[in-house]
Amino acid sequence: MIPRPAARLTRLLRSSSLPGASTYSPELLAAWHARSAASTSRWKQRQGRDSFARDAKVQGLKSRAAFKLLEMDAKYRIFKGNGQTVVDLGYAPGSWSQVAMERTRPHGRVIGIDLIPAQPPRGVTTFQGDFLSPNVQAMVKAFIVDSYQRQPFPPDGQDSENSSDDVDGEDVDRPSYIDMERHAVSSPDSSAPTSDASSKRLVDVVLSDMSAPWEQTSGFNVNTLSNPYHRLMNTSGNTFRDHAGSMDLCAAALQFASDTLKAGGHFVCKFYQGSEDKLLEKKLKSMFAKVYREKPESSRKESKEAFFVALRRKGHATVQLDP
Structure with a gap:
């Protein structure tokens, strides 16, 4: 059974005994920051030797991860051109x-949805929040439905970029993540969409790159920036732990896709290889016509990361997480 992610992963995300918690002494915090600085230095050296990282910088891409999606799209034609709706889970820094x-x-x-604050690419609407929060998911689902009801496509020939020349991302006035969490405590059902809205599947592609955020390189002394990093499931170096965490996130992403993806839609998720990925693959095959495992050339050979590319959702197929 694919375990429900909330129990195992949310404890990790919301643990108070993480770096930066008040229970840590100044000496321990100083040692942690020193280790973080050393890790950042190694990351920068590796990036400097990485041809994909250099190419991403030259081409104005947010990160080298863009090439992974480009490779998979070239092979499987994930995107069909003008007019699709795409949800990018774990979008920061924004390359996908x-x-x-x-x-x-x-x-x-x-x-895009991410707990980490990041400037969205031009034309992309983003939510900063914990994807595992039901209230955040409900807000995103309601926004998707609302965008179809209130925001028709521009007339043919009119480039939507012309209306946003002065901003990189779409500026939507919405409550902050902290406001959403506080509001959820006082009225937990208020953020839920209507049953009619929750049943509408309007998304063409769901992407999930949530397993491992990029390295934090600045803002270590700013809690607004640092706390989300501390709460996320970053790669630990422990193969079993990284695999288990990625399976939880993939299961949550698949449940979201089951709720929002239209018939014929596609799903792409990153995972860390291990004993449970065959069960996830079985779930995917029950919901999609074709499922492929991919290890793009731009994925580092030493990394255990891989991708499931699931194509053409079956019309009435759904998936439910096991309790």
Whole structure:
């Protein structure tokens, strides 16, 4: 059985005994920051030797991860051009959203969700929040439905970028993540969409790159920036732990896709290889016509990461997480 992610992963995300918690002494915090600085230095050296990282910088891409999605799209034609709706789970720093926006222009909708604050690419609408929170998911689902009801596509020939020349991402006035969490405590059902809205499947592609955020390179003394990093499941070096965490996130992403993805839609998720991925693959095959395992050339050979590319959702197929 694929375990429900909330029990195992949320404890990790919300643990108070993480770096930066008040129970840590100044000496321990200083030692942790020293280790973080050393890790950042090694990451920068590796990036400097990485041809994909250099190419990403030259081409104005947010990160080298863009090439992974570009490779998979070239092979499987994930994006079909103008007008698709794409949801990018774990979008920061935004390279997959960049690719999705480019491949669905000029009238595509790209919606990103991440706990880490990041400047969205031009034309991308983003939510900063914990994807595992039911209230955050409900807000995103309601936004998708609302965007279809209130925001028709621009007329043919009109480039939607013309309306946002002065901003990189779409500026939508919405409550902050902290406001959403506080509001959920006082009225937990208020953020839920109507049953009619929750049953509408309007998304063409769901992308999930949530397993491992990129290295934090600045803002270590700013809690607004540092706390989300401390709460996320970063790669630990422990193969079993990284695999188990990625399976939880993939299961949550698949449940979201089951709720929002239209018939014929596609799903791409990153995972760390291990004993449980065959069960996830079985779940995917029950819901999609074709399922492939991919290890793009731009994925580092030493990394255990891989991707499931699930194509053409079956019309009435759904998936439910095991309790």
